[in-house]
Amino acid sequence: MGIRSKITVIVAKAVPKGTAFDVRVAEEHQEAHYATTVAFQLAKTEKKNPREIAARIASDIGAKAPRGFFEKVEVAGPGFINFFLSNETLGKELKQILGEKRKYGTLKLLKKKIQLEFISANPTGPLTLANGRGGFLGDVLGNVLQRAGAKVEREYYVNDTGNQVLNLGKSILAARGIIPDSEEYYKGDYVKEWADKHSALIETMKEKPLALGERAAKDFLGLIKIAVEKKAKIEFNRFTSEKRIHTTGLVKKVLALFKKKGFSFEGEGAMWLKTTAFGDDKDRVIVTKEGNPTYFLADAGHYLETKQRGFDTKINILGPDHYGYVARIQAVAKILGFKESTVLVTQAIRLMEQGELVKMSKRKGKFVTFEELVDEVGADVARFFFLMIAPETHMDFDLTLAKERSQKNPVYYVQYAYVRAKNILTKMKIKTIPKSFNVTKLSTAQDINLIRELARFPEIIEDAARDYGVHRLTRYALNLAKAFHNFYEVERVAGEEKTIKDARTALVIATCIVFENLFSIIGITAPKKM
RNA sequence: GUCCCUGUAGCUCAGUGGAUAGAGCGCUUCCCUGCGGAGGAAGAGGCCAGAGGUUCAAAUCCUCUCAGGGACACCA
Numbered sequence: 001m002g003i004r005s006k007i008t009v010i011v012a013k014a015v016p017k018g019t020a021f022d023v024r025v026a027e028e029h030q031e032a033h034y035a036t037t038v039a040f041q042l043a044k045t046e047k048k049n050p051r052e053i054a055a056r057i058a059s060d061i062g063a064k065a066p067r068g069f070f071e072k073v074e075v076a077g078p079g080f081i082n083f084f085l086s087n088e089t090l091g092k093e094l095k096q097i098l099g100e101k102r103k104y105g106t107l108k109l110l111k112k113k114i115q116l117e118f119i120s121a122n123p124t125g126p127l128t129l130a131n132g133r134g135g136f137l138g139d140v141l142g143n144v145l146q147r148a149g150a151k152v153e154r155e156y157y158v159n160d161t162g163n164q165v166l167n168l169g170k171s172i173l174a175a176r177g178i179i180p181d182s183e184e185y186y187k188g189d190y191v192k193e194w195a196d197k198h199s200a201l202i203e204t205m206k207e208k209p210l211a212l213g214e215r216a217a218k219d220f221l222g223l224i225k226i227a228v229e230k231k232a233k234i235e236f237n238r239f240t241s242e243k244r245i246h247t248t249g250l251v252k253k254v255l256a257l258f259k260k261k262g263f264s265f266e267g268e269g270a271m272w273l274k275t276t277a278f279g280d281d282k283d284r285v286i287v288t289k290e291g292n293p294t295y296f297l298a299d300a301g302h303y304l305e306t307k308q309r310g311f312d313t314k315i316n317i318l319g320p321d322h323y324g325y326v327a328r329i330q331a332v333a334k335i336l337g338f339k340e341s342t343v344l345v346t347q348a349i350r351l352m353e354q355g356e357l358v359k360m361s362k363r364k365g366k367f368v369t370f371e372e373l374v375d376e377v378g379a380d381v382a383r384f385f386f387l388m389i390a391p392e393t394h395m396d397f398d399l400t401l402a403k404e405r406s407q408k409n410p411v412y413y414v415q416y417a418y419v420r421a422k423n424i425l426t427k428m429k430i431k432t433i434p435k436s437f438n439v440t441k442l443s444t445a446q447d448i449n450l451i452r453e454l455a456r457f458p459e460i461i462e463d464a465a466r467d468y469g470v471h472r473l474t475r476y477a478l479n480l481a482k483a484f485h486n487f488y489e490v491e492r493v494a495g496e497e498k499t500i501k502d503a504r505t506a507l508v509i510a511t512c513i514v515f516e517n518l519f520s521i522i523g524i525t526a527p528k529k530m
Numbered sequence: 531g532u533c534c535c536u537g538u539a540g541c542u543c544a545g546u547g548g549a550u551a552g553a554g555c556g557c558u559u560c561c562c563u564g565c566g567g568a569g570g571a572a573g574a575g576g577c578c579a580g581a582g583g584u585u586c587a588a589a590u591c592c593u594c595u596c597a598g599g600g601a602c603a604c605c606a
Contacts (some may be wrong), residue, residue: 027549027551030550035549076549078586269604270604281532285603294603294606295606321600323602325606347536347599348535348599392535392536395542396541408554410555421565475544478544485570486569486570492565508565530568
């Protein structure tokens with residue numbers, strides 16, 4: 001349990017049962033460590049001056065808190081209650097970090113199985129930057145949810161058959177000049193390259209464009225896997241084939257289920273699903289008038305399979321171009337009985353080069369791929385940069401800056417803090433935590449500030465697990481790095497009197513532990529030197 | 531036309547209805563190489579797009595307007 005949670009428990013004892021309130025980290029310019037606005041909330045129901053209420057609660061907290069937990073609790077301004085932690089409390093948290101090590105920041109908040117689906121881009125070509133954005137988000141969100149106690153499965157749903165794949169097959173034939181070119185075909189160099197390499201095979205399959213497309217899609221999926229797993233270090237547990245959903249009868253099964261539950265109907269020669277019953281703006285076709293199941297129906301079959309495999313919670317991350325898909329897939333999740341179904345939509349990335357907008361289009365073939373970007377700036381920089389920004393923000397990625405001046409990237413600032421911490425220990429030849437140390441020796445503003453920042457780590461995990469705001473982690477990394485650089489500049493470890501040296505050594509080890517935990521969640525390396 | 535996202539410092543972006551709106555980059559000044567300076571300190575720079583409203587309290591919630599991005603297939 002983090003410090004904030006402990007304070008929350010204490011405050012809850014001092015206010016009427018069921019009162020909604022929050023405890024937050026105090027503003028930077030305040031001297032207090034944490035604060036609550038509960039007195040303002042109570043002022044409404046009790047019809048009293050918030051300051052008066054705050055004073056009552058503050059003294060009650062003083063009586064009910066464990067001895068020595070707070071340095072002091074005081075009322076400030078119009079009715080804020082400010083908490084000042086004792087050095088003893090901070091010291092305990094420091095010892096907890098040293099004791100739990102890798103497990104520090106592991107919570108028991110979410111006790112459920114979650115299926116997390118992300119990227120799921122068509123294997124008809126390389127990934128775009130938007131795919132990569134969703135990929136990093138999904139990967140790190142998975143890490144966060146696991147830290148928060150959930151069992152997480154990460155899945156890539158592969159659209160390895162159907163019209164887009166047929167289109168790919170035709171694009172390849174057109175690239176070889178076997179059929180006439182068309183506006184709608186994929187145009188990228190990768191199509192031509194693949195076609196040139198497989199000219200003999202194409203000759204034998206020229207009557208079967210779908211099978212050809214499926215064959216090429218298999219290769220492109222292989223390339224995607226290399227880019228995603230090897231280069232970008234995004235982890236998946238499962239690649240689910242759409243084709244398999246068809247062949248294993250799940251499509252028929254889900255169709256029968258829709259019929260049985262009365263959500264499907266016939267019209268205009270096709271079969272429809274009544275998604276408008278769940279807030280969609282129109283009903284959706286699930287079987288075409290030619291009798292073919294649509295992608296949407298297959299995806300419903302995929303959702304059914306997920307449910308049958310024991311998942312009641314599903315999180316699906318979609319790119320900006322699939323926003324229109326949200327309402328209908330949520331309708332399916334409702335019909336199938338998922339307890340929780342969340343769809344996160346990331347916003348687009350605009351790529352800027354030399355101050356100019358670079359137009360990206362997969363079909364026309366002019367784009368900088370996700371893989372190229374990772375190759376260019378490295379996985380650490382790409383991950384950190386993407387993850388600093390909230391997913392709903394329309395992001396401008398300055399390629400010129402990323403390529404030419406990547407050392408300006410905040411990731412170096414953060415990693416350098418870690419290198420410095422590690423180096424102190426290396427120079428002092430310290431391998432283990434001092435057997436005993438006196439936390440009261442950590443008394444300077446820099447010492448205290450660093451401990452406070454370290455103690456926030458579990459709170460950041462908790463917040464991110466609650467609102468899926470993964471960018472909290474990178475922001476926190478910057479704050480922690482700042483606290484450490486500040487400590488490093490002002491205070492010394494080696495050369496201090498032994499009791500201070502030991503206490504600071506413990507503090508530096510704790511800093512390394514938190515950085516390592518943080519880096520592993522964000523998915524960046526913990527470098528030995530820079 | 532309908533729907534979604536966004537509008538905060540020169541730039542890129544944070545900011546769970548609360549106290550004096552923050553960070554990085556860029557700019558000015560200082561520390562001058564010490565446990566690796568890819569660092570630290572200080573400063574300049576804001577009608578939080580605009581107008582109404584709700585509230586003890588609004589960058590944050592609601593309505594409208596303006597601006598930018600995106601989505602509106604029997605494609606995915």
